[in-house]
Amino acid sequence: MTELSLQEKYAPKSICFGCGPANSQGLQIKSFPQGDIAVAHWTPKPFHEAFPGMLNGGIIGALLDCHSNWMAAWHLMNKTGADQPPCTVTADFAVKLLRPTPSKGEVELKARVAESKEDRAVIEAELIAGGKTCATCRGTFVAVKPGHPAYHRW
Amino acid sequence: MTELSLQEKYAPKSICFGCGPANSQGLQIKSFPQGDIAVAHWTPKPFHEAFPGMLNGGIIGALLDCHSNWMAAWHLMNKTGADQPPCTVTADFAVKLLRPTPSKGEVELKARVAESKEDRAVIEAELIAGGKTCATCRGTFVAVKPGHPAYHRW
Numbered sequence: 001m002t003e004l005s006l007q008e009k010y011a012p013k014s015i016c017f018g019c020g021p022a023n024s025q026g027l028q029i030k031s032f033p034q035g036d037i038a039v040a041h042w043t044p045k046p047f048h049e050a051f052p053g054m055l056n057g058g059i060i061g062a063l064l065d066c067h068s069n070w071m072a073a074w075h076l077m078n079k080t081g082a083d084q085p086p087c088t089v090t091a092d093f094a095v096k097l098l099r100p101t102p103s104k105g106e107v108e109l110k111a112r113v114a115e116s117k118e119d120r121a122v123i124e125a126e127l128i129a130g131g132k133t134c135a136t137c138r139g140t141f142v143a144v145k146p147g148h149p150a151y152h153r154w
Numbered sequence: 155m156t157e158l159s160l161q162e163k164y165a166p167k168s169i170c171f172g173c174g175p176a177n178s179q180g181l182q183i184k185s186f187p188q189g190d191i192a193v194a195h196w197t198p199k200p201f202h203e204a205f206p207g208m209l210n211g212g213i214i215g216a217l218l219d220c221h222s223n224w225m226a227a228w229h230l231m232n233k234t235g236a237d238q239p240p241c242t243v244t245a246d247f248a249v250k251l252l253r254p255t256p257s258k259g260e261v262e263l264k265a266r267v268a269e270s271k272e273d274r275a276v277i278e279a280e281l282i283a284g285g286k287t288c289a290t291c292r293g294t295f296v297a298v299k300p301g302h303p304a305y306h307r308w
Contacts, residue, residue, distance in 0.1 A: 014205070
């Protein structure tokens with residue numbers, strides 16, 4: 001039996017550009033909990049580049065944003081003992097591009113909880129490629145309430 | 155005669171995901187100087203959504219990153235009196251998502267210089283949709299030197 005990613009298990013119909021399993025033109029990242037962190041592996045396509053051989057920073061941000069969002073949703077679900085993750089949205093995310101990110105081959109994403117409150121979490125994440133941390137991200141992800149357009153969107 | 159965007163004029167062969175005129179699967183934003191600021195208009199496709207009706211935050215970041223980068227390149231070019239913009243890369247960018255961004259219809263991007271040094275500029279930008287500022291961004295963009303993989307990539 002193949003293990004399902006968080007997205008495949010909890011939001012199989014999501015059309016999100018970054019992580020929706022149902023968006024065949026999106027990035028379709030797959031995040032897996034590993035102890036206290038979440039991990040994803042993803043392979044760029046040529047049209048995700050900034051220039052030949054290097055991944056675009058906007059795509060890097062999109063990967064880190066969605067992966068971090070799922071780390072937050074998974075964390076808030078476990079903290080409350082719920083059997084489904086809350087619908088979380090991004091309030092902010094800040095990306096540092098430390099060096100050019102090679103676009104050939106797989107990149108790895110890792111995310112962990114830095115701060116946690118009742119309805120939100122601050123997540124720190126990094127993107128590793130070619131054996132080096134090429135980018136980092138810190139973002140705030142908030143569980144939305146009924147009435148928000150994202151509520152029950154999954 | 156139709157006015158060319160900064161990207162069409164100075165980097166027509168760029169394959170950048172966010173702003174490359176030669177990347178038919180990219181966002182292909184077109185940035186135009188207007189006095190001291192740069193402006194772009196862009197229309198989302200359905201696969202750029204986060205959920206039905208709302209634009210994905212990663213795409214919002216990608217738009218603001220590339221548009222701000224061109225504001226920086228244009229500014230540094232004018233400051234030095236060069237006839238071509240330097241190749242600038244993103245060092246960091248921080249996005250605040252103030253409210254859900256509607257995905258139906260056009261979004262507007264505006265960018266301005268907040269700080270300027272010899273080889274870099276800090277740019278503040280915003281994304282306006284449905285008459286409201288839905289997201290803001292502050293980023294640092296650096297002109298690369300010979301030897302950097304992005305040098306002379308245009």
